[in-house]
Every structure is written in C-alpha cells, then in structure tokens.
Amino acid sequence: MVSDYEVLELPLDGVETPKLCLDKALLVSEIEKLTEKASLDEIRVNLRNIIDSVNDESVTSKWILEPARRYNGNCYEIDPEMFAKNLQQIIDTYSLDRTIYYLKRLKKSMVKVKTGRINDINLNRWKEYEFLYTDSLWIEKKRERSGRHMASYWGNFIPQIPQQMMYRFTRQGEYVLDTFSGSGTTMIECRRMGRNGIGIELNPSVVSQSTELIESQENPYQVKTEVVQGNSATIDYEQVLKERNIDKVQLIIMHPPYFDIIKFSENEDDLSNANDAEDFLDRLQDIARNSAKVLEDDRYMCLVIGDKYTGGEWIPLGFQAMQRVLDTRQFKLKSIIVKNFQDTKGKRSQQELWRYRAMVGGFYIFKHEYIFLFQKH
Numbered sequence: 164m165v166s167d168y169e170v171l172e173l174p175l176d177g178v179e180t181p182k183l184c185l186d187k188a189l190l191v192s193e194i195e196k197l198t199e200k201a202s203l204d205e206i207r208v209n210l211r212n213i214i215d216s217v218n219d220e221s222v223t224s225k226w227i228l229e230p231a232r233r234y235n236g237n238c239y240e241i242d243p244e245m246f247a248k249n250l251q252q253i254i255d256t257y258s259l260d261r262t263i264y265y266l267k268r269l270k271k272s273m274v275k276v277k278t279g280r281i282n283d284i285n286l287n288r289w290k291e292y293e294f295l296y297t298d299s300l301w302i303e304k305k306r307e308r309s310g311r312h313m314a315s316y317w318g319n320f321i322p323q324i325p326q327q328m329m330y331r332f333t334r335q336g337e338y339v340l341d342t343f344s345g346s347g348t349t350m351i352e353c354r355r356m357g358r359n360g361i362g363i364e365l366n367p368s369v370v371s372q373s374t375e376l377i378e379s380q381e382n383p384y385q386v387k388t389e390v391v392q393g394n395s396a397t398i399d400y401e402q403v404l405k406e407r408n409i410d411k412v413q414l415i416i417m418h419p420p421y422f423d424i425i426k427f428s429e430n431e432d433d434l435s436n437a438n439d440a441e442d443f444l445d446r447l448q449d450i451a452r453n454s455a456k457v458l459e460d461d462r463y464m465c466l467v468i469g470d471k472y473t474g475g476e477w478i479p480l481g482f483q484a485m486q487r488v489l490d491t492r493q494f495k496l497k498s499i500i501v502k503n504f505q506d507t508k509g510k511r512s513q514q515e516l517w518r519y520r521a522m523v524g525g526f527y528i529f530k531h532e533y534i535f536l537f538q539k540h
C-alpha cells in the first residue's frame with residue numbers, strides 16, 4: 164500500500180528518540196536540485212552543509228521547521244543521528260549513478276509511505292525502526308517499565324513481547340486476542356499502541372485486579388480493551404467476538420502456564436493443574452484449534468512457553484507444545500525465537516546453590532524460553 168502522508172511510530176522502549184522536524188518541502192526541492200547536478204563533489208559539499216547546518220545549535224537552521232509551520236505533513240520527522248547517517252551514506256558513495264540513486268531513495272522515503280498488509284511499518288523508512296527485532300535470539304537485559312504493568316505478577320511476561328509482536332503483525336485499530344491474559348500486559352500494551360484487545364483469564368480475582376490496572380493506563384487512541392473471565396480451553400471464541408460485534412482478530416498471543424512450574428490457582432481448569440504433561444498439551448492444542456477459528460487468515464499467533472525439568476530429566480515442553488499447535492493443521496511455523504530470562508526474584512545464595520546442583524547433576528540451568536511464531540493457513 165502506498166500513500167503520501169507520513170507516519171512514523173515512536174518506539175515504546177521508554178527512551179524517546181529526539182526528533183528533528185525538518186522542512187520537508189524545502190529538503191525535497193533541494194534533493195531534486197542535487198539529482199540534476201553533474202558533479203559528485205558539488206553534491207557532497209551541499210549534503211555536508213545540510214548536516215552541519217542541522218546540527219549547529221548556535222544558528223537557526225533554515226531546514227528546521229518553525230513550530231508555527233508544523234502542520235499538514237510539512238514536517239519530516241527524524242532522529243538527528245539517523246538523518247546525518249543517511250546523508251553521510253550518500254556522501255560516502257563513489258559513483259554519481261549510485262549517489263543519484265540514494266538521493267532519489269531519500270526523497271521517496273520523505274514523501275511516500277509504503278506499508279505491508281499486516282502492519283504499519285513504513286518500508287520506505289525501514290532503517291529507522293531500529294527498535295524492532297528481526298533476529299531469532301532476544302537478549303533482554305531489563306523489563307520495559309513505562310506502562311502501568313503489575314511487575315509483581317509472578318509468571319507475567321515482559322511488555323516487549325506483545326510490543327514487538329503488535330508492531331510486526333498488526334495495524335493500529337486491529338484486534339489482539341490474549342488467551343491467558345494474567346496481569347494484563349498485552350491489554351496495557353494494546354492501549355499504548357492503539358490496538359483493541361480481548362484477554363481471557365480463568366481466575367476471577369486476577370480478572371478484576373488486572374482490569375483495574377488496565378483501566379488506569381491512558382488510552383490515547385480510544386481503543387477497546389477487555390478481560391473476559393473464562394476457561395480458554397472451552398470458551399466459545401466466536402460467541403465472545405459476536406457479542407462485541409467483532410468479526411475476527413488479527414493477532415493471537417498465548418502465554419500459558421508452563422504446565423506446573425507455577426501453580427496459578429486451585430481451579431482444576433487451570434492449565435497449571437493439568438493431570439500430567441499430556442493432559443496439559445491436549446488442553447493447549449484445544450485452545451490453539453478453537454482460537455484459530457477467530458483469527459483472520461494469514462495472520463499470526465505467538466506462543467510463549469519454556470521447558471521444564473522433572474525427575475532429573477529435561478522435558479522439552481516448548482517443542483512439544485509447538486508440535487501440538489502444528490498438529491491442529493491450522494498454522495505453519497514462521498519462527499522459533501529464543502529469549503533469555505533473568506530470574507530477578509531468586510536470592511544470590513539460591514543461584515549459587517543451583518550452580519552447584521548443575522555441576523553435580525550434569526545439567527544446565529534454564530535461562531531461556533521460546534516464542535513460537537505461527538501463521539494461520
């Protein structure tokens with residue numbers, strides 16, 4: 164899809180990138196003039212002057228738009244370092260043809276938005292999405308803390324997981340279904356990112372606590388977020404959507420208990436109280452199959468899960484769960500992401516004990532979990 168207005172999402176990583184508001188029309192006309200020039204040196208000098216002028220805080224740069232004129236898409240908003248990097252890349256180019264090609268590409272990135280069908284990423288400015296992950300190994304040093312999250316909820320996931328998934332696999336205003344809503348991390352991120360969300364959670368007290376928290380999160384895009392109390396293995400997803408006049412959801416996020424590693428409640432419907440690993444996997448497979456009915460075709464589902472250790476044996480619960488999702492024949496596997504986790508709650512003495520046990524017992528301590536990414540057929 165191509166349109167000629169400009170949208171660039173701000174990252175939610177808690178660090179606001181400083182943005183420059185440059186005079187788009189002026190820059191575009193300058194670039195057009197430069198593409199007419201026959202001398203590489205002349206182009207370089209002009210580009211160097213633009214970088215210097217934009218970065219020189221002591222003078223009022225003609226490229227920077229005055230606040231009063233920042234309307235109607237006049238503004239080319241960009242991080243100053245990124246802008247200088249883009250121009251420098253052109254300056255460093257050795258052939259005139261290549262330089263002209265880069266100049267035209269720069270102009271295109273300023274005037275045209277090109278997004279795919281399933282997200283709002285402007286592919287003409289793809290380099291600027293530095294905060295988006297594209298590798299299968301995620302090392303997260305810390306939890307992102309800018310939303311109203313309940314960091315104390317044992318067994319929650321870090322907000323970066325739903326953020327990354329929603330950026331890559333949804334557009335603003337679309338619907339996200341979280342089949343194990345817990346403390347509402349996904350719903351909170353939905354509010355911050357302008358996605359509508361429905362969470363399913365078994366435990367009524369967790370539903371009311373998380374709802375209160377979600378409601379306290381600002382809702383600048385006026386999206387709908389709701390946590391429905393129910394058993395995600397048996398709930399009628401089509402009915403849940405129908406009651407809310409929703410046809411389909413565009414992303415499913417599943418973060419189940421990792422079988423019995425954390426016992427979430429006494430309720431026998433709770434997946435953490437499954438009779439055994441087979442029973443756990445059977446129920447998870449039902450959830451994948453049932454919820455797939457309300458997922459739009461070609462859209463994504465992500466399953467966040469870790470392995471477990473029982474009776475001196477590593478149980479590859481993650482891969483077993485992945486296989487059960489594939490066995491529903493509703494999805495194809497798109498990626499296996501390995502994400503580190505830090506157990507910040509464990510005391511140092513306990514961590515040392517585990518190191519000792521690992522050495523004696525001939526095993527390695529869990530430090531990772533998986534994000535399995537599927538696409539509906």
Ligand SMILES: C[S@@+](CC[C@H](N)C(=O)[O-])C[C@H]1O[C@@H](n2cnc3c(N)ncnc32)[C@H](O)[C@@H]1O
Pocket residue numbers: 316318319320321342343344345346347348349363364365366369393394395396418419420421427428432433434435
């Ligand atoms: C791993 S936690 C999810 C945490 C969530 N991602 C967050 O960030 O807070 C799993 C949640 O699933 C809930 N749960 C367990 N069995 C369930 C079931 N059958 N239906 C719905 N929710 C269930 C538990 O109460 C728990 O809150």
